[in-house]
Amino acid sequence: MLPEKIKARISRRLKDSEVSRIVTEEVKQFMAERPPSIGAQEYYTTVALFILRELFSQTLVKSGDVAAAETAHADELDFDTILNGLLIWMQKDLLGSNIQMLKALGSAIAERDTGSRAHPLKVTLYAVQLAEQADLNKDQIRTIIKGSFIHDIGKIGIPDSTLLKAGKLSDDERKIMNSHPTLGAHIIEGVMWLEDARDIVLHHHERFDGSGYPSGLQGYGIPISARVFTIVDVFDALTSDRPYKKALSYDDTIAYMHNQSGRHFDPTLLMKFFEIAISLYNEIRQSTIDELEELLVEVISGYSGLDPHGIYLRSLYTL
Numbered sequence: 001m002l003p004e005k006i007k008a009r010i011s012r013r014l015k016d017s018e019v020s021r022i023v024t025e026e027v028k029q030f031m032a033e034r035p036p037s038i039g040a041q042e043y044y045t046t047v048a049l050f051i052l053r054e055l056f057s058q059t060l061v062k063s064g065d066v067a068a069a070e071t072a073h074a075d076e077l078d079f080d081t082i083l084n085g086l087l088i089w090m091q092k093d094l095l096g097s098n099i100q101m102l103k104a105l106g107s108a109i110a111e112r113d114t115g116s117r118a119h120p121l122k123v124t125l126y127a128v129q130l131a132e133q134a135d136l137n138k139d140q141i142r143t144i145i146k147g148s149f150i151h152d153i154g155k156i157g158i159p160d161s162t163l164l165k166a167g168k169l170s171d172d173e174r175k176i177m178n179s180h181p182t183l184g185a186h187i188i189e190g191v192m193w194l195e196d197a198r199d200i201v202l203h204h205h206e207r208f209d210g211s212g213y214p215s216g217l218q219g220y221g222i223p224i225s226a227r228v229f230t231i232v233d234v235f236d237a238l239t240s241d242r243p244y245k246k247a248l249s250y251d252d253t254i255a256y257m258h259n260q261s262g263r264h265f266d267p268t269l270l271m272k273f274f275e276i277a278i279s280l281y282n283e284i285r286q287s288t289i290d291e292l293e294e295l296l297v298e299v300i301s302g303y304s305g306l307d308p309h310g311i312y313l314r315s316l317y318t319l
């Protein structure tokens with residue numbers, strides 16, 4: 001990854017160097033003169049950036065490239081530009097790590113529950129396509145990506161004896177099983193960047209007619225991200241093999257879902273899904289897990305500016 005490469009190279013070159021000694025002394029001296037009104041971290045970063053800028057500029061002057069130091073490079077090394085670049089870099093790094101974490105969590109939950117890590121990948125792909133078809137905006141779609149990956153995070157708290165039971169669940173077991181949305185919402189509570197995924201985590205088992213759980217929300221009272229997600233979650237569950245059941249055919253699935261229009265599902269969104277269902281189903285059904293991941297890389301890149309592995313897109317390198 002580019003940042004690590006740069007870091008390693010600079011560290012190697014600066015080790016025990018004269019530049020390093022001078023900069024360290026300068027920083028120490030400046031820190032001793034820090035005005036009490038400015039935070040230590042903020043002041044340290046500012047001083048370090050100004051020293052860097054000066055060093056770069058002087059190096060170019062000494063090497064005879066005066067014009068470059070005073071024109072193009074001087075512009076590029078404007079303090080705000082450097083600071084903004086660093087902030088963007090840090091945010092992207094954080095976002096990349098978070099997406100990796102989401103993916104790992106989603107896969108771990110699905111592996112235990114369904115015996116495969118394909119489910120969160122497939123529902124995320126289906127959900128984004130449906131959201132686009134329904135003209136949801138970019139923020140809503142980013143929210144749907146997060147929520148889709150970790151929708152069943154609450155299943156972490158469901159014992160194996162219930163989660164993996166092959167036969168019919170008893171009333172008590174059903175109650176435990178149906179607590180997973182609430183458990184999930186508790187798990188992500190206080191994780192600020194996941195707050196907007198809460199709607200899907202908490203409400204993906206609500207039904208349009210109000211007969212779902214945990215809150216019995218009805219109609220458009222159910223958040224739109226959850227209404228979108230419910231459709232694709234059920235579609236993928238019905239059309240996929242599970243350890244305890246065989247997949248339904250595409251036609252039988254569509255017939256069942258049609259019958260549930262206005263009962264389980266938002267009728268308008270369901271119609272939108274039917275417009276894209278067959279081509280999506282064929283594409284996703286024929287894809288291997290690796291191919292599904294690649295498809296997701298493309299989708300997430302479009303909405304976040306980086307891929308799920310946290311690797312920056314080429315355009316971000318264009319300095």
Ligand SMILES: [Fe+2]
Pocket residue numbers: 151152180204205
């Ligand atoms: Fe669920």
